[in-house]
Amino acid sequence: MTAMANMLLALQMPKGVIPDLATDRRQALLALARQFEAMASGMAPGQPGESRVTIVPGSTNAQLKAAQAIVTLATCVAGTVIEINGVRFTAISGTAVQANNQFDISGADAADATSLAAIINGCTSAGISGVVKACNLATTATLASVLAGDTITIDGLVLTATQMAGDRPDTFTIGGSDTADAQALSTCINAHPVLSTRFYAENTSAGVVTLRQKSGTTGLPLAASSTITLGATAPAAVAKVLLTSTLEGARGNAITVKTLGVAANGTLTCASVVATDTVLINGVTLTAIVQRATGTLTAASAVAGDTFVLNGITFTGKAGASGVGFPIGFSVDTSDTACAADIAAQINAHPSLAGVVTATSAAGVVTIRAVDAGTAGNSIVLTGTAVRLAASGSGTLAGGIAVANNQFDVSPGSTNTQVATDLARCINASTTALVSGQVRATSAAAVVTVYATNPGIPGNAVTTSTTGGTITASVARLAGGTTASAEGAAATGTIAISGGSGNYTATINGVATGNVAYNTSDAQTATDLAAAINALSALASDHVHATASSGTVTITAVRGGVQGNAITLAGTGTGTTVSGARLTGGAAPTTVVPDAARLSSGVGGDGTAYSYP
Numbered sequence: 001m002t003a004m005a006n007m008l009l010a011l012q013m014p015k016g017v018i019p020d021l022a023t024d025r026r027q028a029l030l031a032l033a034r035q036f037e038a039m040a041s042g043m044a045p046g047q048p049g050e051s052r053v054t055i056v057p058g059s060t061n062a063q064l065k066a067a068q069a070i071v072t073l074a075t076c077v078a079g080t081v082i083e084i085n086g087v088r089f090t091a092i093s094g095t096a097v098q099a100n101n102q103f104d105i106s107g108a109d110a111a112d113a114t115s116l117a118a119i120i121n122g123c124t125s126a127g128i129s130g131v132v133k134a135c136n137l138a139t140t141a142t143l144a145s146v147l148a149g150d151t152i153t154i155d156g157l158v159l160t161a162t163q164m165a166g167d168r169p170d171t172f173t174i175g176g177s178d179t180a181d182a183q184a185l186s187t188c189i190n191a192h193p194v195l196s197t198r199f200y201a202e203n204t205s206a207g208v209v210t211l212r213q214k215s216g217t218t219g220l221p222l223a224a225s226s227t228i229t230l231g232a233t234a235p236a237a238v239a240k241v242l243l244t245s246t247l248e249g250a251r252g253n254a255i256t257v258k259t260l261g262v263a264a265n266g267t268l269t270c271a272s273v274v275a276t277d278t279v280l281i282n283g284v285t286l287t288a289i290v291q292r293a294t295g296t297l298t299a300a301s302a303v304a305g306d307t308f309v310l311n312g313i314t315f316t317g318k319a320g321a322s323g324v325g326f327p328i329g330f331s332v333d334t335s336d337t338a339c340a341a342d343i344a345a346q347i348n349a350h351p352s353l354a355g356v357v358t359a360t361s362a363a364g365v366v367t368i369r370a371v372d373a374g375t376a377g378n379s380i381v382l383t384g385t386a387v388r389l390a391a392s393g394s395g396t397l398a399g400g401i402a403v404a405n406n407q408f409d410v411s412p413g414s415t416n417t418q419v420a421t422d423l424a425r426c427i428n429a430s431t432t433a434l435v436s437g438q439v440r441a442t443s444a445a446a447v448v449t450v451y452a453t454n455p456g457i458p459g460n461a462v463t464t465s466t467t468g469g470t471i472t473a474s475v476a477r478l479a480g481g482t483t484a485s486a487e488g489a490a491a492t493g494t495i496a497i498s499g500g501s502g503n504y505t506a507t508i509n510g511v512a513t514g515n516v517a518y519n520t521s522d523a524q525t526a527t528d529l530a531a532a533i534n535a536l537s538a539l540a541s542d543h544v545h546a547t548a549s550s551g552t553v554t555i556t557a558v559r560g561g562v563q564g565n566a567i568t569l570a571g572t573g574t575g576t577t578v579s580g581a582r583l584t585g586g587a588a589p590t591t592v593v594p595d596a597a598r599l600s601s602g603v604g605g606d607g608t609a610y611s612y613p
Contacts, residue, residue: 065190067245067252068200070212073113074239076105079263079480081455082116084243085127085255089119090263090451094444098122100428102442109239110136117241118217132255133244137213137235141228143181144207146174150225152185154195154211159188169193178207185209200242211235212242264459264481267474268448268466270419273410277468279423281450282434284406286426288419288468292411293377293400296392297343297366297384299336306332308343308384308391310368311356315346317389322346336364356380357397360413367413373403373422405431416446423471424448438462439478450478457481457490457545457558461534491557491564491586494579495529495571497522498551504529504573506546508555511538518573522551529553543567544583555583562586 071082080091089101096104096115101123103115113136120134141152150161161181162171172188174181186209189201198220204210212235213220219234245252268279279286297308306317317332322342328350331342343366344359357380359368370377377400384391392398399411408426410419420443427441427450439462441450452459459481464473482490495506500522503515506529513532519525526548533546533555544567546555557564564586571578 065196065249066214066247067250067255068214069243069255069257071113071116071241071243071257072239073105073109073116073241075109076112077262077480078105078449079265079451079455080105081260081263082257083260084120084132084257087123087125087127088260089116089123090440091116092442092449092451094442094449097442100440100442101125110237113239113241114237120241120243131246133215133246134241135213135215135244136237136239136241137216137219138238138240138242139211139219139222139235140204140231141182141185141209141211141222141224142207142231143178143185143209143228145178146181146225146227148174150227152222152224152228154189154222155198155220157192157195159185159192159195179203182207182209200244212240214242214244261455262480262482263455264452264457264462264478266450266464266478268420268423268450268464269472269474270416270423270446270448271470271472272416273419273470274468275410277410277470278466279471279473280463280465280467281427281439282463284430284432284434286406286408286423286430286435288410289401289407290399290411291373291401291403291407291409291422292414293370293375293380293397294412295368295380295382295397296412297340297368297382298390299339299343299364299366300388300390301336302332302339302385302388304332306385306389308382308389310347310382311353311380313350313352315343337361340364340366358413358418360415368397369411369413370397370400373400373409375400375402405429406435417443420444420446420448452478452481455481457556460545460547489585489587490560491562491567491583493555493567493569493583494577495526495553495555495569496551496577496579497526497529497553497573498575498577500525500573500575502574504576505571506533506553506555507568507570508533508536508544509568511536522575523548526551526553557583557586560586 076091078091078093082089087101089103091105092102093106094104096102096119098119101119103112103119105112105115117134117136120128120132123129146161148161148163152159158170160171161174163173163175165173169188169192172184174184182203186201186203189195189199189211198214200212200214202210202212211222219232219236222230222233224230243257245255273288275289277288302317304317304319308315313328315328315330318329319333320331322329322331328346330339330346332339340361344361347353347357347359347368355371357368357370359366361367368382370380377397380397381395382391382393382397383395406426408419408423424441424443427435427439427448430436438453439450440453441448450464452462459478462478463476464478465476466473497504501518503517504525505515506513513529513536516525516529516532519528530546530548530553533544533553544555544557546553555569557567564583567583568581569578569583570581
């Protein structure tokens with residue numbers, strides 16, 4: 001029988017060092033290897049220099065590193081779209097919406113970056129979840145005449161300056177300039193088997209190291225000798241988001257990151273909307289109707305002991321102030337208006353009614369509204385003391401109907417905010433082709449913001465209008481859609497009309513509009529000519545988009561870059577001036593929000609040896 005040797009290795013690992021072996025065996029073994037190395041270097045219990053750990057599943061000898069990239073937010077505007085690994089994230093001015101991958105840009109740049117990082121980390125899309133993590137925490141370390149033995153402590157791990165080059169991962173070599181010393185410190189951090197998983201270090205200026213934390217929402221602790229000045233004792237929120245692949249090694253280098261431009265947008269403001277009022281998006285009608293079940297209670301000299309029952313819960317009138325919340329009662333001491341207001345407050349404060357109904361009051365009448373649209377609300381019980389606290393209906397709320405496509409709710413008792421919320425839901429839930437896939441909507445207070453689904457100039461063609469006078473559209477077409485900064489400036493050209501008459505045409509890349517008759521004024525004729533250009537399906541979606549202002553039609557290439565300068569332009573008609581035979585001004589990109597088109601610097605992967613030290 002072959003003899004078998006058994007060895008029991010007992011280790012005390014810091015909390016969180018080793019991932020769950022059952023769910024991520026490879027990562028657990030790699031983390032274990034790093035911990036062995038740290039112990040051997042004296043950074044954890046153990047004696048320095050006593051052991052070396054090497055994992056060799058392949059044939060090369062490169063340390064595993066995760067790919068990364070940096071996204072910078074600088075006065076980001078609403079509608080800006082960032083795409084990471086095929087998943088889009090859209091900037092909105094208001095509360096971030098995780099389900100829609102929308103991040104809030106209503107604050108300062110650092111706050112905007114914090115929102116973007118949070119939405120990325122909360123994203124459940126396959127291209128992001130378990131693939132990319134984001135963090136915008138950072139600070140600096142400024143080196144000035146560092147001496148041998150000086151230290152910087154990062155999350156409890158000490159790095160020591162030395163004048164002699166060595167292979168210890170917890171030392172960095174000094175002796176040159178402050179710039180060279182800073183570079184040595186950056187290299188030490190990025191090569192460190194433990195710190196490289198927590199921080200990315202870069203030299204942003206002479207003698208300065210920027211420490212970017214790779215994950216978390218709280219900065220990890222830092223300390224240093226007097227020759228190393230820290231910007232803060234822990235990283236704080238900045239306007240740069242560090243993206244790190246959670247797939248260690250070269251596999252992360254395939255992850256793309258880019259800006260797609262700004263999505264055109266406009267607003268719809270709700271003010272006392274009533275049934276039959278409408279919103280039109282791309283010609284599709286969205287209609288306000290009563291969808292939620294409602295009911296009323298009318299206070300008429302209620303007295304102590306009077307009651308009403310709502311969804312099985314009994315509320316009893318009492319003398320004196322009731323206070324808001326549990327136990328349940330309502331004050332009958334003052335006027336009918338005050339009594340109704342207190343009843344509404346008690347309903348809204350009751351924990352068992354949260355998510356079931358909401359209540360408002362006016363002039364002694366309490367209006368109760370089911371939270372969910374549809375017929376289910378018709379079964380919610382509502383009864384009250386006869387005459388002094390009379391309930392509407394036949395013992396239940398009434399009027400709830402099934403939710404249909406392109407309908408939004410304006411049930412009695414709905415606030416402007418609630419109407420706006422349901423209008424946004426209606427837009428996002430629409431199954432009509434000219435809405436679905438073309439726009440998305442968010443709401444804040446009484447305002448709905450409508451965004452083109454796809455960023456860029458084509459979104460400026462989406463139309464919005466209303467009827468009924470209670471909803472105000474900010475624009476007749478969505479506006480502000482621009483070409484992605486990564487593509488550079490878009491080429492443009494103009495056709496100006498002055499003192500015209502007769503018919504006008506525009507020919508772009510050989511495609512002509514046909515005759516557009518002079519209409520009342522130069523400005524109106526230019527508007528009509530721009531509409532005719534945008535109606536040309538061979539041009540509008542792929543090549544150009546036209547706008548008009550004060551008698552001048554501006555034709556803009558849909559895509560940025562020098563290629564737009566090849567688009568030909570001609571126009572005919574009395575008093576027309578064409579800017580040139582081709583569009584001009586298309587240019588190569590000069591500003592890109594991400595620092596690279598892909599995450600980069602990932603090293604190693606399946607079939608690679610990972611060696612520590």
